[in-house]
Amino acid sequence: MDFVTLGLIVFTSLLVYAHYRFTKKSLNVPPCPVRPWPIVGHLLTLKADQRPQLQQWREQCGDIFSIYLGSKLLVVINDFDLIRDTFVKRADDFSDRPIMFIDENMGDLGRGIVFTSGQLWKEQRSVALSTLRKFGFGKNILAERIQEEVSHYLDQLKDSGGKPVDIKRITIESTANIICSILTGKRFDYNDTTFQRLLLEIEVFFSSNQQAAVVTFFPFLKYLPGHQKLVQNVKSIINIMKDFIVKSKDKDPEDNFIASYVAERDSRIASGETTTMDEMNLLRSVFDLINAGTETTTTTICWFVLYMLNYPQVQKKIYDEINTQIGSGHVPGIQDRPKLVYLNAAIKETQRLASILPQSVVRICSKTLNIRNYTIPEGSFIAPNLDSVLLDKNIWGSDADVFNPDRFIDAKGQLKKPEEFIPFGVGRRVCLGESMAKTELFLYLSSLIQRFHLLPVHPDQPPPMDYIHGITMIPKPYQLKLIERNHT
Numbered sequence: 001m002d003f004v005t006l007g008l009i010v011f012t013s014l015l016v017y018a019h020y021r022f023t024k025k026s027l028n029v030p031p032c033p034v035r036p037w038p039i040v041g042h043l044l045t046l047k048a049d050q051r052p053q054l055q056q057w058r059e060q061c062g063d064i065f066s067i068y069l070g071s072k073l074l075v076v077i078n079d080f081d082l083i084r085d086t087f088v089k090r091a092d093d094f095s096d097r098p099i100m101f102i103d104e105n106m107g108d109l110g111r112g113i114v115f116t117s118g119q120l121w122k123e124q125r126s127v128a129l130s131t132l133r134k135f136g137f138g139k140n141i142l143a144e145r146i147q148e149e150v151s152h153y154l155d156q157l158k159d160s161g162g163k164p165v166d167i168k169r170i171t172i173e174s175t176a177n178i179i180c181s182i183l184t185g186k187r188f189d190y191n192d193t194t195f196q197r198l199l200l201e202i203e204v205f206f207s208s209n210q211q212a213a214v215v216t217f218f219p220f221l222k223y224l225p226g227h228q229k230l231v232q233n234v235k236s237i238i239n240i241m242k243d244f245i246v247k248s249k250d251k252d253p254e255d256n257f258i259a260s261y262v263a264e265r266d267s268r269i270a271s272g273e274t275t276t277m278d279e280m281n282l283l284r285s286v287f288d289l290i291n292a293g294t295e296t297t298t299t300t301i302c303w304f305v306l307y308m309l310n311y312p313q314v315q316k317k318i319y320d321e322i323n324t325q326i327g328s329g330h331v332p333g334i335q336d337r338p339k340l341v342y343l344n345a346a347i348k349e350t351q352r353l354a355s356i357l358p359q360s361v362v363r364i365c366s367k368t369l370n371i372r373n374y375t376i377p378e379g380s381f382i383a384p385n386l387d388s389v390l391l392d393k394n395i396w397g398s399d400a401d402v403f404n405p406d407r408f409i410d411a412k413g414q415l416k417k418p419e420e421f422i423p424f425g426v427g428r429r430v431c432l433g434e435s436m437a438k439t440e441l442f443l444y445l446s447s448l449i450q451r452f453h454l455l456p457v458h459p460d461q462p463p464p465m466d467y468i469h470g471i472t473m474i475p476k477p478y479q480l481k482l483i484e485r486n487h488t
């Protein structure tokens, strides 16, 4: 990039910034916690871990405040009632998503499920959901498929022979295999080279996502060399997805998601229906489902195990419950879920406290709107701060920052289902994979505790509960020992 180009970029950014500052001041946008800098806005003010900072800004500014990411306005919504009023009661206004940087590298903008809006999003989401239902979403067939994968997972873990092991990689392999087998009709051998390449690229994708987000706010950064690596990464994932589609699309529509999508598209076209179903949307939906369905579940499992190492009394109570309610004669199945109240409570408590997607997935305002007398200009980003609900002391009590599964159990010993428990988001864009994720979490974690005693590598020195602030809040890498329990 030469100096003239650089000068033009800086000059244009200043003009854009001045325009935004001037117009937004007169528009009464929600308050900023601190004054934004020219060009970069609050990007340099944001700390590496923004969670405590957002909490502090909420105390300072109230339930709604503004942050400038470059010249882009991001409005942060806090508090359960305000989040519900905005994203559920006014879903028509607040259900769109912005187009993100990666779309550019797909050769087509705004395709698939996660980063689309309007009619296209509605059709792609509804097709994805109805197709996934055919393959067992919300039914026992999916649970059986997951259970089969869990048994491979436990065998892999057993191979650690009680030596220190980091379970993250094995867990990603296993959860990715479930979604890949639904999409393509085929489960992969863990050593399959294409599968290993896919997992590696997904890991790179997730770890470089913050960098990717910055490019969304400063498109000129795409000319810097580091960015090319990201582009290459996305292209590699896309090529693997294309290969999945080529190999799966001509199979029986009952065999896999891809073939079923293609058959449905052909039938809509044949009957003269106007449809957004095409190869590009299929490609991007497959990409979305693998990305959204792998990292989130894996991260939650890794958090649960970390809590078990730090709270051995909770682990013992879960094991005792499994022993009493199920015994060791068979692995827990989905029909056992209602019996394991304490385990279910511990899973909920993990999701609440770990809050792995603290600001959910960002939305965009497609027209100028008002919230509590503030103006939210067209094109602004808007995010529900799930942390502000999941960690709220007014909802969960003064020990909201302590891991305590009992808070989800009522006086009669029944599982509580508070409406403020929103780790899967809210409104029309609520997680599409919620039922699958819940089934996975129950089957993986019940089997894990039934089969192994989870121990820290150094007795009485459990790994710290630190995390890395990526696209999800990932526990810092840690090891543990898995000691097989005595089975009768």
Ligand code: HEM
Pocket (backbone or CB within 6 Å): 113, 114, 115, 125, 179, 288, 289, 292, 293, 294, 296, 297, 300, 356, 357, 360, 361, 362, 423, 424, 425, 426, 427, 428, 429, 430, 431, 432, 433, 434, 436, 437
């Ligand atoms: C513990 C696991 C999971 C958590 C905590 C989680 C959480 C979330 C959250 C917070 C959102 C954004 C919702 C919003 O904008 O309000 C989301 C969206 C989404 N999730 Fe999940 N998720 C999980 C597992 C899964 C799985 C297993 C799948 C797929 C098989 C999946 C697919 C999706 C998709 C496609 C979207 C975008 C929905 C849309 O924009 O219409 N998720 N998820």
